[in-house]
Structure formats: structure tokens, C-alpha cells
Amino acid sequence: MAASQAIAEFIKALGKEKVLTDREDLLCYSYDATPDVPGALPEAVVMPENTAEVAQVIKIAGRYRVPVYPRGAGTNLSGGTVPVRGGIVLSLLKMNKILEIDADNLIAVVQPGVVNQALNDALAPYGVFYPPDPGSAATATMGGNVAECSGGLRGLKYGVTKDYVQGLEVVLADGTVVRLGGKTVKNVAGYDLVKLFVGSEGTLGIITEITVRLLPVPESRCSMLAVFADLEAAGNAVSDIIRHKVIPATLEILDKVTIRTVEDYLHIGLPVEAEAILLVETDGIKEVVEKEKEVLRRVLEKHGALVRIAAGEQERDQLWAGRRAALPALARVKPTTVLEDATVPRSQVTRMLAAIREIGQKYNVLIGNFGHAGDGNLHPTILTDARNEEEMERVHRAVEEIFKKALELGGTLSGEHGIGLAKKRFLPWQVGPEGLALMKKIKRALDPLNILNPGKFVDSADLDENGEKREGEGETGR
Amino acid sequence: MAASQAIAEFIKALGKEKVLTDREDLLCYSYDATPDVPGALPEAVVMPENTAEVAQVIKIAGRYRVPVYPRGAGTNLSGGTVPVRGGIVLSLLKMNKILEIDADNLIAVVQPGVVNQALNDALAPYGVFYPPDPGSAATATMGGNVAECSGGLRGLKYGVTKDYVQGLEVVLADGTVVRLGGKTVKNVAGYDLVKLFVGSEGTLGIITEITVRLLPVPESRCSMLAVFADLEAAGNAVSDIIRHKVIPATLEILDKVTIRTVEDYLHIGLPVEAEAILLVETDGIKEVVEKEKEVLRRVLEKHGALVRIAAGEQERDQLWAGRRAALPALARVKPTTVLEDATVPRSQVTRMLAAIREIGQKYNVLIGNFGHAGDGNLHPTILTDARNEEEMERVHRAVEEIFKKALELGGTLSGEHGIGLAKKRFLPWQVGPEGLALMKKIKRALDPLNILNPGKFVDSADLDENGEKREGEGETGR
Numbered sequence: 001m002a003a004s005q006a007i008a009e010f011i012k013a014l015g016k017e018k019v020l021t022d023r024e025d026l027l028c029y030s031y032d033a034t035p036d037v038p039g040a041l042p043e044a045v046v047m048p049e050n051t052a053e054v055a056q057v058i059k060i061a062g063r064y065r066v067p068v069y070p071r072g073a074g075t076n077l078s079g080g081t082v083p084v085r086g087g088i089v090l091s092l093l094k095m096n097k098i099l100e101i102d103a104d105n106l107i108a109v110v111q112p113g114v115v116n117q118a119l120n121d122a123l124a125p126y127g128v129f130y131p132p133d134p135g136s137a138a139t140a141t142m143g144g145n146v147a148e149c150s151g152g153l154r155g156l157k158y159g160v161t162k163d164y165v166q167g168l169e170v171v172l173a174d175g176t177v178v179r180l181g182g183k184t185v186k187n188v189a190g191y192d193l194v195k196l197f198v199g200s201e202g203t204l205g206i207i208t209e210i211t212v213r214l215l216p217v218p219e220s221r222c223s224m225l226a227v228f229a230d231l232e233a234a235g236n237a238v239s240d241i242i243r244h245k246v247i248p249a250t251l252e253i254l255d256k257v258t259i260r261t262v263e264d265y266l267h268i269g270l271p272v273e274a275e276a277i278l279l280v281e282t283d284g285i286k287e288v289v290e291k292e293k294e295v296l297r298r299v300l301e302k303h304g305a306l307v308r309i310a311a312g313e314q315e316r317d318q319l320w321a322g323r324r325a326a327l328p329a330l331a332r333v334k335p336t337t338v339l340e341d342a343t344v345p346r347s348q349v350t351r352m353l354a355a356i357r358e359i360g361q362k363y364n365v366l367i368g369n370f371g372h373a374g375d376g377n378l379h380p381t382i383l384t385d386a387r388n389e390e391e392m393e394r395v396h397r398a399v400e401e402i403f404k405k406a407l408e409l410g411g412t413l414s415g416e417h418g419i420g421l422a423k424k425r426f427l428p429w430q431v432g433p434e435g436l437a438l439m440k441k442i443k444r445a446l447d448p449l450n451i452l453n454p455g456k457f458v459d460s461a462d463l464d465e466n467g468e469k470r471e472g473e474g475e476t477g478r
Numbered sequence: 479m480a481a482s483q484a485i486a487e488f489i490k491a492l493g494k495e496k497v498l499t500d501r502e503d504l505l506c507y508s509y510d511a512t513p514d515v516p517g518a519l520p521e522a523v524v525m526p527e528n529t530a531e532v533a534q535v536i537k538i539a540g541r542y543r544v545p546v547y548p549r550g551a552g553t554n555l556s557g558g559t560v561p562v563r564g565g566i567v568l569s570l571l572k573m574n575k576i577l578e579i580d581a582d583n584l585i586a587v588v589q590p591g592v593v594n595q596a597l598n599d600a601l602a603p604y605g606v607f608y609p610p611d612p613g614s615a616a617t618a619t620m621g622g623n624v625a626e627c628s629g630g631l632r633g634l635k636y637g638v639t640k641d642y643v644q645g646l647e648v649v650l651a652d653g654t655v656v657r658l659g660g661k662t663v664k665n666v667a668g669y670d671l672v673k674l675f676v677g678s679e680g681t682l683g684i685i686t687e688i689t690v691r692l693l694p695v696p697e698s699r700c701s702m703l704a705v706f707a708d709l710e711a712a713g714n715a716v717s718d719i720i721r722h723k724v725i726p727a728t729l730e731i732l733d734k735v736t737i738r739t740v741e742d743y744l745h746i747g748l749p750v751e752a753e754a755i756l757l758v759e760t761d762g763i764k765e766v767v768e769k770e771k772e773v774l775r776r777v778l779e780k781h782g783a784l785v786r787i788a789a790g791e792q793e794r795d796q797l798w799a800g801r802r803a804a805l806p807a808l809a810r811v812k813p814t815t816v817l818e819d820a821t822v823p824r825s826q827v828t829r830m831l832a833a834i835r836e837i838g839q840k841y842n843v844l845i846g847n848f849g850h851a852g853d854g855n856l857h858p859t860i861l862t863d864a865r866n867e868e869e870m871e872r873v874h875r876a877v878e879e880i881f882k883k884a885l886e887l888g889g890t891l892s893g894e895h896g897i898g899l900a901k902k903r904f905l906p907w908q909v910g911p912e913g914l915a916l917m918k919k920i921k922r923a924l925d926p927l928n929i930l931n932p933g934k935f936v937d938s939a940d941l942d943e944n945g946e947k948r949e950g951e952g953e954t955g956r
Binding site for chain 2 (some may be wrong): 102103104105106113127133148149151156159160162176179180181183186190193196198199219242247284285287288344345346347373375376377410411413414415416417418423427431435436437438439442444445456458471
């Protein structure tokens, strides 16, 4: 069998200790943080230590047509790293060095296995930081962040991963190593392939080195909690803040279900009678923070909120610990947590919040809702039990209706989690058959043997020689 | 002949008034703002009024294998819009409507023929603006800005075109219309094709609608002029400003040749004895501007500058008029102006400035140097005469050496002008044969008939069926 020959070659090339084949090991790499997606056991886990080893692995995989599933910490929420056709998991965790911190040029160069938080810890003494901060920052790797184009809490003011990646080293599907982009902010030497690889979910190449842009750490910040007796009022306040020309660093919402669950978990004094809370942080020089604080307070109170300004760093940290506990707290309530990231234009947040509440009632499923309200990126979280088939059927219908509503309001299926396996069948709803065909043409051009993360949102297996759809292999239609 | 049949079809589809074939008209579309690049007369100029007409044109062009050269205002500086194999020029100037201003979501939607400055004029009453501001903002179109990924004076703090384009409607090479991206900042539904089309220089599709992100207009600003008796000191001050955690909105340099030429042209009292000046502007809320102004003054003076703060809006406008006159003023000196945009990491600006001066002396050519020092994006401008063959030979060798030096210092061939025709042969120096092969694979996948802007930096004509290089059609090697 091809795979066993390939495994022998991986061992020959990398050494036995970098190729795992024990069933217990394989099991650990057969799933990721995503619930409710089908997976399969990989045939081996390969752990290269440098770019040359990655290139060797890819060349061997190509020769034997072995699927390659690249993986960082496996924290992703779209099934992006789950193997579906056997093959190998390519773990980048051994490539975990920070290669360069160039504070003068506001640049850092890292290997893909570096953890997001570890980078920021290393940057702190230089007074600079890497802004994208996914909820999983403490464990997620930079390679995974780039492959999924992670967002996070600071997206409203600071943008997301793609806004900070300036250069990449990538091993292509034929084992060729390319270096794309570089250290300059301005760079228009041909197609912007850096941005094509950011968010490509491991389907176009293996990212082996990342050059990111940094920013000076803001000298001051201020957090506040706004308590609302009405969900819509909270949604309206979000739009009104931006209308007052204030762009907070973070602007997060937690609904009643989430507030109660977090309070029950952490006992930090959250207002359990509230219908919603907004957590807002502004940062910058002291004078800006003072000024924006007053504008924020005024706007929030205008919409009926009780506003509490965090008195010191300790109270601030407690507030944000509460926000970061939203997902783990919700996940404790029921065995299965289906977390979505439907995203709408900011002005539609109120309508989306109301729609999600109604959809929960309609399908009689328990939905906790929280997320990055400032950029319209909500995380409706359905608390359920995968063993209850009847309920799961209702969950699936509720999720579909949430996606349809987000698209109807001018939004997207996914703000920051990616498509992967979990949302594969919904993608044509958003990008149309033409958009999907275009993505598949690119996939096929770069990975003609379809060995890189096959079976995911863009799978060229069903395209003929001309990149056209094969007869009888239709996509899920609109 | 295929072209004449195609022209008959264009006329049938769009009407005679939208298809120009008179020699006088064709002549006007046979060149753009780039000096010293070969061009050819197009066989027709086609001026569609809407997306459906663009799609019709592209389908006809595909049927007859007619090259299509898309064009906005023709202000580009890399030969990007110059026809090289006959065919048609596709002018997007009739598609010049602003379709939507959505201030609540900080979004505008425009057709490609809208002029950059016209968009900002229309946005002004809403208190928002579109940050990218190429030197040609008063005439360049948004379609051209997107196709070339224009930069400009505000790049240091605000970034460039790709940082602001969130959605596109594109007519593909087969006439299919796709809508990519959308109104949300966070959006990870498949490959980020929006960013692939930004900067693709008309080689992958025709951009027919653009959704851009806007920002609130800063409430206050302050400009200053720093006069240096030493070029290196000016370069060092640039790095030191960022080291003090101040990121000015603009940070421009003019060298002695440029200062004298501008003063000779405008008589605005520039210091003609200076070796260099820096023009710096900070913006934001009043308190930020006050604070940053003092930091800037201190740092600039530390490096030996005489600093003059612009007293009011009139003095400010005069300073920036001086900067914007740099290119037209230099262009008056000699018949031919070869303007480059080699870009280096900020910390290398001093070395690059010195290198350019030495290269000018070595080849005995007159170089005025100015540009966006803050993001390392310099505009060495060689003043020459295309009719003087011997001098042009020295100009070409000087340009080559400037490119080599920029790459050696970790920079790029082009910060904001693009590759087009003018830098086609240098591109492999930067991206390597692997990088160029990758770009060509994408080109071939999206435009298999090679009808979109053929002959430019990525020309799939020399690839075989598998996207591999044909025998004997080597690229310029490293």
C-alpha cells in the first residue's frame, strides 16, 4: 500500500522519532477543537523541524499521492485540521522559534509553531505588540493563525491577521520553497501571494516562516462595562459609538444566557438580571483615552445603559477574564457546543441579535450569544448534546437559518473561523458557483495532485482537466 | 482578420459611439504616464457603461483571441496600461458613479472610473475619508488605484490600497461576473480573492465595482518642515521618529536637487541651501497632535534639523503643494523623467539615500530624490533625454543598480507603481524563478487564453500545458 511505503520514506528522511504511527498518537490527531465534524485516523503524524524537512515530506507525499493535513495547535473551529482521507498529519509544532524581532522596522519573523501569546510575551520588552488576538491566543500557533486568518477581540480598531502578515516562506505542493512579500509595508512586485496564502486553510502550501508587522504598545487604556435591560438597545449603542467617530480597541457583547453562565462559572459579580452587557476598551495616549472614555459613557447612557468604568488594572483584567471565559463557561453547560461566527455589517448587529434569539425559540434550542459586536462578528453558541439525534437535527436547521440571515443582512458565513469542513456545503450560498469555481481553479493550479488538506472547502477532485466541474459532481446549490 | 470581425461585434453589442477606431483616438491610448516603455497602437478603444457591457466585450475578445488592455486615467508609472500586442484598450472611464456611501458601516461602493479625489470630495460632508492618496489622486481612478495597489503619502500610518478594499465585482477572462468579499471587515469565506485582484495590474480580470473601507476624518493636524544640512542626518531622523513610538500620518523627504527644482518652479521660500528637508504631518485628536508635535520637534532637532511648524492651514497647504510639485517640477528640467519607486525597510533609508547619490555620481546622471521616507518608499528620479542614446544607456545601468541595492537592503523593486512592462525583466531578481512560476500558474488558471493585459509582468504565453516553462523561453535569471 502506498501509505506504508511513504511512511517508510518519511522515517528514512526525518528519522523515526519524528514520525508517529502508534494508534494512541494517531487518535490524538484525528480531531480538533471543532465539534460535530466527521474525521478519520491519519496513517502517520510527521513532525519536521525545518523548511528542508517540510519540503522533503511534501515531495514524498506527492510521489505516493498521500494526503497531507497541516496542523498547529488544533484550536481551529471549522474542522480545518481534521484528516478526512487518511494520509498524514503534518505537525508544525517543532518549528517554534522566534527568528527575529526588528523593533526599528516594527517587524518580527517567526516559525509557524510559535504560539501567538509567546510572540507577544517576547515582544513586550521592546514596547511593541502583534495585534491579532484570537480567543485561543494562549495556545494557538502563528501558523494556524495565518492559515485561518484569525480575528479576535481587537479586530474593530486593529484589523485581523491578514492586515499584519507581510511576508511568508511557503513550501508548495511540489516541494518548491518560495519566499513571498518581505519587510516593507509597500510592496507591489507582482501578485500579492502573501494575502492569497493567508486564510487558505492549508490547501495551497505549507507555511514555514512568517514575517509580521508590529505596532507600538498604546501607553494607556480604559475598560468599561455597560449593562443593558434590553438586547436591542445594546445593539443600537454599538452603531452609535462608531457614529460618534470613536473606534474602540474592543467592543464586545454578552447576552443574558452567556452572562449567567459565565457568572455561574467565575463568580465575578456580573449583572445576572441584565439582558446584555457591552464590554468596551479604548486605548492610546492618556489624553485620547480620557476623551474617548467620556464619549463612550455618554453614548452608552443615552441608550439606557448603566456604565461602570474599571477602576484599575485588576478590575479591568477581571472584566476581560469574564469575556474570555464565555466559551469555556458555555461549554460546561451541555456536552456539545456548536459555536458559529456569522458576521454582519455593524449597522445590522441589532437585527442579527434579534434574529438569533427568534431562531433559538423557533427550533427550541438553547443559544448563548456573545462576540465582537463592534465588527459585527457574533458568536451564537448552541448548547446541545451530539448523542441526541432529534435535537441535533434542530440544531443543524437553526445553524442554517442563522447563516441565511447573516447573508441576507449583507454579512458572511464566517468572520474568523474559516470554512474548512464545517461550513463547506454552505460556501456556495455566499460566493456562488462562480466564486467557488474560481477558488477551485486556483487550488488546482497550485496543487494539481490535490494532496494538501484534501476534502475541505475547496477540493479539486471533482474538477476535470480544464478546471470545469465533472458531470454529476454538483455542488450544494444555492 | 480576427480583430476587425471582433470590432464589428463590439459595435453591434455596445453601439458605434462606444467603440473608437479613428487613428487620432487610438494614438491617445497607445501610451500612459510611463516614459521609456515600448507601446503599440490598439486596434480599437472600447468604452462600456456597465458590468453587463464589460462582460459582453470580454466574451467577444475571448472568442476572437483579442488582447484586452484595461485602462482608467492612464496615470500609472509602470507601463501597466500600455497596449503591446494591438488588441483593444478597455476604458472604464464611463463607469464613474459613486454607488453608495454608508457612513454607519464606514463603507463606500464605487465604479472603477470614479476619480480618487472625487470620492473624497463626496465623502467630506459625512466626516469620513478614503485614506490611500497616490500623488495622482486628482486624476487617477479608483479602478486604476485597485489594479495597481496604489500607495501614496499617507502609507506610513494608514497603509495602502489593499488595506482598504473589502469587496470587488470582477469580470473574469471568460466573461463570468463574480462578487468577492463584502461589507464586513472580518470575512474568511474561502480564499481572499479580493486581495489577489488588488495589484494584479489588469491581468486577472476587469474590476467593475469596488467596496472600500473608510475612516473618520481626524479632527486636527499639524505639519512641520525640518531642514537638514546633511542627507544622512535626515535619513537617521526618520528611523528615530518611529523609535519614539510616533507614527506620523506623512513623513516625506526631498533632497537638494528636488528642493532647488521645486523652489525654482513655485517660489514658496524653500531652503535652497539645505541638503534635505523632511515634511512631517501628524493627525488625530487635538491632544495627540500637540503631544506628537513636541516629540517630533525634539527628535528632529536632535538630528540637527531646523524645524518650522506650519502656523496655519495656508502655510500647511503651501508646504504640501511644494511636496506635490516635486515630480512636475523635476519633469520640467529635462525632456525625459525616469521615476522609480525602489523601497527599503525604514531602518535602511539612510543607506539607500547614500547609495542613490553614489550611483548618480558613478553613472554621471542627474538624480532628484524625494519620496515617502517614513515607509522607506523613495522616488529617485532621473532627469534625462530619451533622444540621447548614450545617456539613456547610463540611465538604464543606474536604474539597475538602484534596484539591486534596494533588494540587497531587504527591500522591493516597487513600493507602489507596480511591475507592468517597465520592471518586467527585473521581477525574477526579487521573487525568484519559483515566485514567478507561481504567479504564472495563477495567471494561466484564470486567463488560459492570455487575453487580459498580455505581455506584462506575468505572461503565460511561454508556459506549456502543465504551467511549466517551455523549452528555450527562459526568464531573466538572478
